[in-house]
Amino acid sequence: GENVEQHPSTLSVQEGDSAVIKCTYSDSASNYFPWYKQELGKGPQLIIDIRSNVGEKKDQRIAVTLNKTAKHFSLHITETQPEDSAVYFCAAERNSGYSTLTFGKGTMLLVSP
Amino acid sequence: GAGVSQSPRYKVTKRGQDVALRCDPISGHVSLYWYRQALGQGPEFLTYFNYEAQQDKSGLPNDRFSAERPEGSISTLTIQRTEQRDSAMYRCASSPTPNFGGLSYNEQFFGPGTRLTVL
Numbered sequence: 001g002e003n004v005e006q007h008p009s010t011l012s013v014q015e016g017d018s019a020v021i022k023c024t025y026s027d028s029a030s031n032y033f034p035w036y037k038q039e040l041g042k043g044p045q046l047i048i049d050i051r052s053n054v055g056e057k058k059d060q061r062i063a064v065t066l067n068k069t070a071k072h073f074s075l076h077i078t079e080t081q082p083e084d085s086a087v088y089f090c091a092a093e094r095n096s097g098y099s100t101l102t103f104g105k106g107t108m109l110l111v112s113p
Numbered sequence: 114g115a116g117v118s119q120s121p122r123y124k125v126t127k128r129g130q131d132v133a134l135r136c137d138p139i140s141g142h143v144s145l146y147w148y149r150q151a152l153g154q155g156p157e158f159l160t161y162f163n164y165e166a167q168q169d170k171s172g173l174p175n176d177r178f179s180a181e182r183p184e185g186s187i188s189t190l191t192i193q194r195t196e197q198r199d200s201a202m203y204r205c206a207s208s209p210t211p212n213f214g215g216l217s218y219n220e221q222f223f224g225p226g227t228r229l230t231v232l
Contacts, residue, residue, distance in 0.1 A: 006155075034220070043117070043204055043223030044156065089155045100146075100169060101221070103155030 002027040004092050006104030014112055019080050021107045023090035024072045032093040033066060033073045034101070039086045047088075048075070080111045115139070117224035119205050125230045126195055134190045134227045138207030145188050146206040146221060147180055156204055156223075162188060163211040195231045202226045 003026040013019050025033075031052035036044035050057045050064045050073065057064050061080075066073040077084055087108050091101040118137040126132050138145050144163050148156035159178065160170040164185040173179070177195075182188040192199055206221040 004155075036223075041225070043206070043225050045223065046220045049220075091155070100158045100161065100172070101156075102158070105153065105155050 002030060002092055002094050002102040004090060004102050004104040006090050006107060008107060009105065010108045010110070012110045012112065013080055015080060015082060017080055019077045019084070019109055019111075021075045021088055021090070021109070022072060023074070023092075023104050024070075025092040025102075026071065027092070027094050028071065030092040030094045033064070034091050034093075035062075035064060035075050036089045036091065036103075037086045038089065038106070044089055077109075080109075082111050082113050085109055085111045117205055117207050117222055119203075119224040119227050121227060122225065123228045123230075125232065127232050128195060128197060130195055131191065131193045132195055132229065134192075134203050134229070136188045136190070136205030136207075136224060138186065138188070138205070139209075139222055142207035142209050142222070143185075143211045144208040144219065145182055146208070147188070147190050148204045148206065150202040150204055150226070152202075159190070161212065163213065168212070192229075195229075197231050200229055200231045202228050 006023045034049035037047045038044040048064050050066050061078050063076045087106045089106045090104045093101050120135045146161040147159040150156045158172040160180050162182040165182050177193045180190045204226040206223045208219040208221050
């Protein structure tokens with residue numbers, strides 16, 4: 001089955017700095033890679049996603065890059081703000097059988113004012 | 114509008130008891146997913162439904178776990194003869210379109226979860 005590794009487990013940055021979270025996956029059949037943000041006491045919420053036919057996607061301060069050859073994808077947050085503090089999860093969806101998401105273990109991002 | 118709701122939010126039970134966890138998806142959402150999330154981990158897939166049909170239950174740990182969605186809306190996850198290792202956050206998610214395989218590309222909307230503690 002699919003295995004998704006996520007690093008780092010915690011990341012502390014100063015407000016205004018950039019933050020990068022990296023994930024690798026094992027199943028070459030995976031073709032969809034969403035990122036979810038989980039705030040304290042809430043469920044995960046989709047913030048950006050990327051499909052295999054695209055190498056990069058940007059939405060305001062967040063961007064995701066995908067390298068299918070190397071089987072890794074990354075989340076980039078620029079000009080971080082304290083409200084970006086949360087746990088971020090990457091996930092991969094395989095393109096075979098019934099589609100289900102496999103999540104990474106999460107990265108706790110702390111943005112200090 | 115209202116998001117996904119789950120009840121109870123917290124459940125404490127004694128080992129050996131049965132528990133039923135409820136999920137109310139977003140109105141009109143067709144597919145419904147159950148996940149288990151241990152502390153410090155990402156959500157782990159358990160099972161999912163399209164309408165009332167259970168499409169995939171490969172993630173259920175053993176036969177003590179079962180789920181149903183009889184009318185294609187509310188779903189119940191039941192754990193029989195609970196064990197301490199069942200303690201976790203149980204999350205439900207729903208999506209507006211069915212997932213029949215291939216790539217769904219469907220955003221999943223997660224509920225706040227039920228924190229289950231088995232003593």
